[in-house]
Amino acid sequence: MTLVFEHATLLDGTGRDPQPDTRVLVEEGRIRRIAREDAGRIPSGAQVIDCQGRTLMPGLIDAHVHLAIVELDDMATASLPPAVLAARITREIEATLDAGFTTVRDAGGLDAGFREAVRLGLIRGPRIFISGPFISQTGGHGDHRPRGWRGPMPAIPGLSSESILADSPQEVRRAAREALRRGADQIKVMASGGAASPTDELTHTQFSVEELAAAVEVARAVDTYVLAHAYGPRAIQNSLKAGVRSIEHANLLDEETADQMLAADDTYLVPTIITYELLARQELSSGWTEVNQRKIRQGLDGAYTALELAFEKGLRIGSGSDVLAEMQPLKGREIACQARVMGAMAAIVAATRTNAELMKIASEVGTVEEGKQADLIVVDGDPLGQPEILGDAQKVRLVCLGGRVVKELDGGRELSRAGSQR
Numbered sequence: 550m551t552l553v554f555e556h557a558t559l560l561d562g563t564g565r566d567p568q569p570d571t572r573v574l575v576e577e578g579r580i581r582r583i584a585r586e587d588a589g590r591i592p593s594g595a596q597v598i599d600c601q602g603r604t605l606m607p608g609l610i611d612a613h614v615h616l617a618i619v620e621l622d623d624m625a626t627a628s629l630p631p632a633v634l635a636a637r638i639t640r641e642i643e644a645t646l647d648a649g650f651t652t653v654r655d656a657g658g659l660d661a662g663f664r665e666a667v668r669l670g671l672i673r674g675p676r677i678f679i680s681g682p683f684i685s686q687t688g689g690h691g692d693h694r695p696r697g698w699r700g701p702m703p704a705i706p707g708l709s710s711e712s713i714l715a716d717s718p719q720e721v722r723r724a725a726r727e728a729l730r731r732g733a734d735q736i737k738v739m740a741s742g743g744a745a746s747p748t749d750e751l752t753h754t755q756f757s758v759e760e761l762a763a764a765v766e767v768a769r770a771v772d773t774y775v776l777a778h779a780y781g782p783r784a785i786q787n788s789l790k791a792g793v794r795s796i797e798h799a800n801l802l803d804e805e806t807a808d809q810m811l812a813a814d815d816t817y818l819v820p821t822i823i824t825y826e827l828l829a830r831q832e833l834s835s836g837w838t839e840v841n842q843r844k845i846r847q848g849l850d851g852a853y854t855a856l857e858l859a860f861e862k863g864l865r866i867g868s869g870s871d872v873l874a875e876m877q878p879l880k881g882r883e884i885a886c887q888a889r890v891m892g893a894m895a896a897i898v899a900a901t902r903t904n905a906e907l908m909k910i911a912s913e914v915g916t917v918e919e920g921k922q923a924d925l926i927v928v929d930g931d932p933l934g935q936p937e938i939l940g941d942a943q944k945v946r947l948v949c950l951g952g953r954v955v956k957e958l959d960g961g962r963e964l965s966r967a968g969s970q971r
Contacts, residue, residue: 550952551576551595554925555586557605560932562901562916564894567933573605575923578952583919596954600927603946606897607917608651608675608924609939610904611880612819613797613869616641616677617658617710621745621874622836623693626710627703634708638663641877642674647956648881649945651924652676654735654908656776656797656869657683657691658710661732673955676924678908680776681733683712684724684764689755690743690778718763721756725767736768740777740793741784744828744844751780751801751844754787761791774909776819780848782806789813795907797821797869800848802855807862817907818864820856821871822886825849827879856890866891867907868900882940884932893936900939925949 552575559571561583574582574592582589591597619637620626626634642663645653657680667674685691691712693702704711713724725736740756742749749755761777768775769792776795777788782803785796789809796810797819810816828845831837859866868887870880887896905915914924927947930938938944948956 551592552598552923552949552952552954553591553595554598554600554605554927555591556602557600557927558602559583559917560604560606560897561918562607562898563918564898564902567604569602571605573917573925575925575949575952578923580917580919580921580923583917598927598947598954604928604930604932605917606926606928606932607901607915608926608948608950609649609881609884609900610652610868610908610915611645611650611870611883611900612654612795612867612904612907613656613821613871614645614653614880615658615710615871615873616645616653616655616663616877617660617708618873619877620836621831622834623702623709625836627705629705631705631708634705638708639672642667642672642677644878644942645880646673646675646948646950647945648878648942649926649928649939649948650675650880651926651948651950652678652905652908652910652914654678654680656680656871657737660707662707664732675950678734679732680735680737681728681731682724683710683737683739684721684728685712685714685739686755686760687714687716688748689714690739690741690746690749693747695747715760718759721760722763722767725764729767729771735773736764736775738764738775738777738793740779740788741781743778743780744841744848747840751847754781754783756787758787758790761788761793765792785810789816795819795867798848798871799859800825800851800855802851802858804858807858807864810859810864811862816865817867817903818859819867819869819907820852820859820887821869821883822852822856823879823883824871824873824876825852826882826886827872827876853890856887860891860895865903865907866895866899867904868896878942879940881942882937884939885937888936893933896936897932897939923949923952
């Protein structure tokens with residue numbers, strides 16, 4: 550299939566200014582030529598996408614999703630019939646693609662079988678990188694048992710989020726190997742307390758440097774890396790000492806720790822601001838308590854200050870949403886949150902090129918450049934002037950994944966037509 554996008558305002562994800570009146574030729578799933586409108590003929594038989602001046606840009610990348618967390622209450626999740634839970638997860642995967650995300654990194658919880666279902670065409674979905682089960686210490690952020698609870702939490706294997714509890718370097722090593730055996734693309738560890746966990750605080754440090762290093766050693770042995778949930782300076786510093794590549798959240802980042810991140814080789818920060826904005830408005834329920842709300846407010850209070858510090862220091866900043874449950878459709882709002890501090894262009898680059906670099910796929914996706922895979926979206930409006938439009942799936946008029954049009958509003962009547970020589 551040959552595709553031609555014409556009359557496009559190209560925002561290529563590199564940080565360069567938009568290029569109006571641009572034509573992009575796609576052949577065999579790759580971007581073959583980017584040129585001005587008057588540069589040569591359109592190949593005979595090509596499908597022509599008339600962008601009508603709309604923004605053509607790289608498919609968005611979310612480096613921190615939890616596609617399997619469809620309820621805030623673990624007990625509510627466990628009570629769902631497995632078929633219903635599988636259907637709800639499938640719906641979230643498909644909606645994520647329709648929102649313009651052509652690649653996502655699931656930061657824990659999603660079974661590798663869903664990645665395979667997408668690959669086989671059984672589910673419409675983005676390219677998914679799986680972290681598999683969370684690795685947590687006993688009583689850590691991945692241990693969802695309330696105080697006084699005896700025995701394991703109920704779970705539906707392969708459908709509900711699962712943690713592996715580990716309490717020594719040897720146990721962490723075994724847990725990381727088990728996650729890889731199940732199909733993980735990278736390893737997720739909990740290096741600090743969290744807002745949703747019942748028995749810790751955001752400032753708590755979890756796992757020793759030796760335990761974190763065990764996970765890094767296992768990951769590096771198979772040419773992958775570790776991402777660490779870490780809020781406070783001590784947890785981040787421990788992660789850096791252990792060789793963790795991707796620091797998630799970091800809402801309590803301080804200047805000393807930011808300097809250490811800057812000095813570290815090949816380290817990235819993935820802020821997740823939108824989830825705090827949304828959860829701060831969440832009504833109390835059996836799955837969301839006053840303690841959870843207090844910790845969310847603490848995280849929100851530090852989120853923008855930490856991002857401002859990281860941006861001023863010149864850290865490598867990616868983009869993650871971390872949205873949960875009924876908030877899943879709002880992943881794209883993270884870009885507008887980051888734009889408040891970084892500006893819209895830098896926030897868009899974080900959600901495209903930088904995320905691709907973080908996930909080690911920048912040679913293939915993340916920018917609109919000749920030779921790369923054609924992961925493209927057509928957007929109504931100007932994302933630089935109004936970055937919030939990237940949080941509205943209805944503004945994403947077309948999604949192209951690897952050269953295949955997988956979403957086109959109005960059945961394509963508005964955008965597509967048959968190609969012709971001219």
